[in-house]
Amino acid sequence: xxxxxxxxxxxxxxxxxxxxxxxxxxxxxxxxxxxxxxxxxxxxxxxxxxxxxxxxxxx
Numbered sequence: 001x002x003x004x005x006x007x008x009x010x011x012x013x014x015x016x017x018x019x020x021x022x023x024x025x026x027x028x029x030x031x032x033x034x035x036x037x038x039x040x041x042x043x044x045x046x047x048x049x050x051x052x053x054x055x056x057x058x059x
């Protein structure tokens with residue numbers, strides 16, 4: 001689930017909006033903290049991948 005939500009995530013602000021939306025839906029679940037960690041990890045990975053594409057390294 002986190003990968004589908006965050007695959008096009010490009011900024012921390014966007015990731016925070018996704019997190020808040022998911023929290024409103026799932027905070028009542030016992031496993032919300034685990035879901036939140038996975039969501040944030042996937043979001044940070046997507047942001048890093050976006051930054052890597054935007055500024056390719058010079059060899």
